[in-house]
Amino acid sequence: MHPSEDIAARIRQLREAQGLSQRALAERCGWSAQSRIGNYESRLRNVSVEDAEILANALGVSTAWLLLGEDFAGTYRPGDRYPLLSWVSAGIWSEAIEPYSLQDVDEWYESETKVLGPAFWLRVEGDSMTAPSGLSIPEGTLVLVDTGRQAVNGSLVIAKLIDANEATFKKLIIDGGIKYLKGLNPTWPMKELDANCRIIGVAVQTMMKLV
Structure with a gap:
């Protein structure tokens, strides 16, 4: 443009x-x-x-x-670089100051998006966020997660599954003061956000790698 x-x-x-x-x-x-x-x-x-x-x-x-x-x-100015984590690493992000060694992360990607806290990339797995129309985030898409941003109704969030020590990617729905997690795929049921699951970050950018 x-x-x-x-x-x-x-x-x-x-x-x-x-x-x-x-x-x-x-x-x-x-x-x-x-x-x-x-x-x-x-x-x-x-x-x-x-x-x-x-x-x-x-x-x-x-x-x-x-x-x-x-x-x-103008001249290209590189953005900040953030690590690509596994779902397990994302799940333990907040459990320790340094739950894993950044030296062991093989993939880093730039972003110019303003983040409010420590951030990382995740590669979407499964089809729970793939929708037949409207906003759709298919498997393989990279999402940038901002752990310092406030999650609001409609935010796409990464939540920690406490018993599995992994993360899940869903849309946050707040209805009558009750929080739910919902996939963009209409075949996935909406589930109440209970004590076994807590939000650790908000997705602020997507990126698709074709090769």
């Missing part, structure tokens, strides 16, 4: 390139109203800096590029 195009065009192009509906993007941002995205894309509402930061995180770009279209026009 040419950097001279406005933020409305950048939001629309990024959303469509990731196969997201306006509703799916709104949910990824933690917003209940789909019209918010529609108003931004149709230029009926100006995008605040705060909302631009939320949108940029949801779409996997920097806030500066979303607002101004600057990053792709």
